[in-house]
Amino acid sequence: MGGNAAAGIKDIRRKKGLPDANRQWADEERVLEAPPAHMKPALALMMYIGLGPKDALTLPRNFYKGGEISTRRSKTGEPVFWPCPAQLAAILLAPSPW
Numbered sequence: 001m002g003g004n005a006a007a008g009i010k011d012i013r014r015k016k017g018l019p020d021a022n023r024q025w026a027d028e029e030r031v032l033e034a035p036p037a038h039m040k041p042a043l044a045l046m047m048y049i050g051l052g053p054k055d056a057l058t059l060p061r062n063f064y065k066g067g068e069i070s071t072r073r074s075k076t077g078e079p080v081f082w083p084c085p086a087q088l089a090a091i092l093l094a095p096s097p098w
Contacts, residue, residue: 025047030047032044032047032091037094040091040094041056041091041092042056042057043056044087044088044091044092045059045069045088048084048085048087048088049082049084049085049088052073052074052075054074054075055073055074058074059071061092061096064084064089064092067083067084067089068081068082068084069081069082069084070082
């Protein structure tokens, strides 16, 4: 390629006052009583350990063992390991709604 096709295009300015795109969840957003039972494990994985939606939805149940979660990130392939918070463990150990 002879040059940068995007050279000279102005950046789009972010509006002031918007929350950060990848910010920590606020306490009032951490509500797991409302969603259906089949959605709680994925939402809890995203909320408590920061998994992305794709990783949370495709994580097999057997990747949680003995209070720990071990897997690889789908985007980068990097291995990741988390100690599992008690609140998340309770959701993961609940009987499956399926």
